Amino acid sequence: MKTFKYMLRNPLSLTGTLLLLFFIMIASLAPVLTEQLPYQVTPYQMPRDGFWQRPQDPSSEHLLGTTQGQYDIFYGLVWGTRTAFKIGLGVVAMGAVFGTLIGSIAAFYGGLLDEILMRVVDVFMSFPFLIAAMVITTILGKGLYQMMIALASFGWMGYARLIRSEILRIKEMDYIQAARAGGVGDVRLILKHILPNSLFPVLVQATMNTGSMVLSAAALSFLGVGTEVGYADWGQLISLARNWIVGTGGNPFAYWYTIVYPGLAIFLFVLAWNLVGDALRDILDPRLRGASHV
Amino acid sequence: MLTYIFRRLLFLPVVLFALALMVFSLSMLLTPTQRLAVYCPDPSYMKGGVEQAKALVELYGLDDPFLVQLGRWLGNVIRGNLGWSESTSMPVGQALLALFPATAELGLLAMLPIVLGAIWFGTKAAIHHNGVIDHSIRVFTILGWSFPTYVFGLIALMIFYGWLDWLPSGRLSHWATMEVASEAFRSYTGMNILDAILNGNGRVLLDALRHMVLPVITLAYVWWAGMVRIMRSSMLETLRQDYVTTARAKGLPERVVHNRHARRNALLPVTTIAGIIVAQLMGGLVITEMIFDYHGLGQFAARAAQNLDFPAVLGFALYFALILVVMNLVVDVLYAFLDPRVRLE
Numbered sequence: 238m239k240t241f242k243y244m245l246r247n248p249l250s251l252t253g254t255l256l257l258l259f260f261i262m263i264a265s266l267a268p269v270l271t272e273q274l275p276y277q278v279t280p281y282q283m284p285r286d287g288f289w290q291r292p293q294d295p296s297s298e299h300l301l302g303t304t305q306g307q308y309d310i311f312y313g314l315v316w317g318t319r320t321a322f323k324i325g326l327g328v329v330a331m332g333a334v335f336g337t338l339i340g341s342i343a344a345f346y347g348g349l350l351d352e353i354l355m356r357v358v359d360v361f362m363s364f365p366f367l368i369a370a371m372v373i374t375t376i377l378g379k380g381l382y383q384m385m386i387a388l389a390s391f392g393w394m395g396y397a398r399l400i401r402s403e404i405l406r407i408k409e410m411d412y413i414q415a416a417r418a419g420g421v422g423d424v425r426l427i428l429k430h431i432l433p434n435s436l437f438p439v440l441v442q443a444t445m446n447t448g449s450m451v452l453s454a455a456a457l458s459f460l461g462v463g464t465e466v467g468y469a470d471w472g473q474l475i476s477l478a479r480n481w482i483v484g485t486g487g488n489p490f491a492y493w494y495t496i497v498y499p500g501l502a503i504f505l506f507v508l509a510w511n512l513v514g515d516a517l518r519d520i521l522d523p524r525l526r527g528a529s530h531v
Numbered sequence: 532m533l534t535y536i537f538r539r540l541l542f543l544p545v546v547l548f549a550l551a552l553m554v555f556s557l558s559m560l561l562t563p564t565q566r567l568a569v570y571c572p573d574p575s576y577m578k579g580g581v582e583q584a585k586a587l588v589e590l591y592g593l594d595d596p597f598l599v600q601l602g603r604w605l606g607n608v609i610r611g612n613l614g615w616s617e618s619t620s621m622p623v624g625q626a627l628l629a630l631f632p633a634t635a636e637l638g639l640l641a642m643l644p645i646v647l648g649a650i651w652f653g654t655k656a657a658i659h660h661n662g663v664i665d666h667s668i669r670v671f672t673i674l675g676w677s678f679p680t681y682v683f684g685l686i687a688l689m690i691f692y693g694w695l696d697w698l699p700s701g702r703l704s705h706w707a708t709m710e711v712a713s714e715a716f717r718s719y720t721g722m723n724i725l726d727a728i729l730n731g732n733g734r735v736l737l738d739a740l741r742h743m744v745l746p747v748i749t750l751a752y753v754w755w756a757g758m759v760r761i762m763r764s765s766m767l768e769t770l771r772q773d774y775v776t777t778a779r780a781k782g783l784p785e786r787v788v789h790n791r792h793a794r795r796n797a798l799l800p801v802t803t804i805a806g807i808i809v810a811q812l813m814g815g816l817v818i819t820e821m822i823f824d825y826h827g828l829g830q831f832a833a834r835a836a837q838n839l840d841f842p843a844v845l846g847f848a849l850y851f852a853l854i855l856v857v858m859n860l861v862v863d864v865l866y867a868f869l870d871p872r873v874r875l876e
Contacts, residue, residue, distance in 0.1 A: 249673075360549040363856050364848065367814025368832065372848045375836045376560050452679055456818055459681045461837040475681055479822075482689045489693035496689070500682035508677035515673065 336396025653762020
């Protein structure tokens with residue numbers, strides 16, 4: 238409750254929360270906001286109005302114009318919001334669960350197992366993230382789920398390290414000794430007594446990560462190893478805009494709408510998560526709590 | 532100090548082996564036919580159809596047990612043979628070496644504004660904690676942190692290339708490329724700026740710098756944000772320490788307290804983060820080089836990935852991981868050098 242009040246009092250986190258609510262609304266209202274055509278197999282496939290390469294200016298028919306290949310930008314943005322939530326939450330959930338599992342095992346059993354698991358973490362961390370994700374999507378092939386797996390398989394190490402250090406700290410506390418003395422088994426001890434007390438830092442980390450995962454996913458789409466062609470995805474819209482940023486001879490900004498709208502969508506979405514995550518971190522850090530109003 | 536470096540160097544092969552193992556295991560997810568390219572130094576063998584491919588799978592032992600293939604592959608890698616890259620029509624190892632200077636030049640040049648700017652702005656924000664300057668810097672960094680590199684780069688290109696026509700894309704203008712390739716121009720490092728200085732060629736130097744402005748700003752802006760935040764919180768922490776109070780009590784001017792006493796210690800975490808930023812910068816390099824048509828390793832990797840050129844992508848990943856490991860080693864040694872507490876452990 239306290240957390241909630243803090244979030245609403247602080248202008249930055251309030252902005253973040255409102256933005257997030259806005260995106261949730263767009264995502265849930267997607268079928269109402271856009272018109273699906275009978276031949277569409279899935280609403281995530283952007284409908285095309287012809288096969289022209291040249292983008293079309295915004296009009297009454299295409300609210301924000303069309304991009305290369307006559308994909309409707311408005312449609313792509315609206316359904317792309319769902320894609321962004323899927324990617325952000327999905328990848329972070331996979332990474333957090335797996336990382337928590339590895340971190341808990343390492344911290345709880347310690348010794349050789351801990352040493353081995355942490356060295357594995359080190360090796361995973363010595364790959365540049367985006368490049369690692371690029372390699373895996375190259376191998377798995379294009380597609381939303383392949384991309385999510387690629388991002389998650391190099392996105393769990395932070396959680397593992399975090400949860401490990403949290404558990405190491407909590408493990409030594411008196412109430413754990415008491416529970417042990419009371420005959421509580423290993424699994425129960427981890428699940429009921431240790432994990433609930435170490436989850437908040439993971440939550441903060443996850444919130445901060447959601448935005449950056451969406452950024453990375455869009456980067457993969459931009460590089461051409463992300464979603465399939467025509468999939469409603471903001472990164473894909475930006476990659477479709479690439480050939481048109483110099484405009485026409487007389488008018489360098491002729492096709493501004495192809496890049497500005499999708500760019501703005503990604504920016505605001507990531508910003509929302511970062512603002513909320515930043516506020517959560519301030520709340521978590523007792524040294525900063527109450528010290529200032531930001 | 533020397534023992535510390537020595538100990539770290541001993542660990543290096545272990546990490547490298549683990550990295551190689553991982554890259555190899557990833558490639559084993561592919562079918563033998565797909566992997567054929569990794570072992571096939573000459574692409575013309577591939578044109579013989581299914582029968583030929585089957586024969587080649589047999590010949591190169593792509594159906595062999597995992598360990599046998601691993602041993603053979605490691606042997607090749609150690610001898611510097613990373614396979615053939617279809618997308619660039621040359622051996623992967625050769626392509627990596629040829630393109631490395633361009634990417635190193637861009638990366639190093641981008642680190643300058645990131646590090647110097649972060650130190651300066653981070654200090655300013657911490658000194659004026661909760662003041663207007665602090666808030667502006669904080670908002671600015673959060674905005675930067677959320678701004679996608681590719682959007683920033685494309686919009687920069689739209690304005691400075693499309694509209695104003697001040698700054699070009701690519702690595703060099705056509706005439707400068709010819710000049711660099713000519714007999715008279717000696718290539719010392721492969722980095723255009725450095726070579727132009729060494730050759731005393733002002734025109735090429737200027738041209739190379741002009742091409743660098745946009746990519747460097749694009750790379751720097753996003754990572755700069757994260758770095759400023761670290762510097763700010765580290766400086767805030769340091770300013771609360773007792774010795775800073777002591778310095779003030781001695782009657783030292785604020786400027787001296789900030790610059791000579793507090794900032795030095797506040798730099799320590801920044802050193803560590805710089806290592807991590809370098810790692811993330813590498814991902815940024817791929818995108819930045821793609822946007823600005825900068826002919827370097829990043830563009831090579833992105834093209835290879837688009838063309839499903841597995842040997843090139845895997846070779847590139849291994850190569851960058853190696854650079855990253857070495858970079859981390861340098862950062863750790865630097866850290867130990869700066870902080871005596873680490874050295875004594």
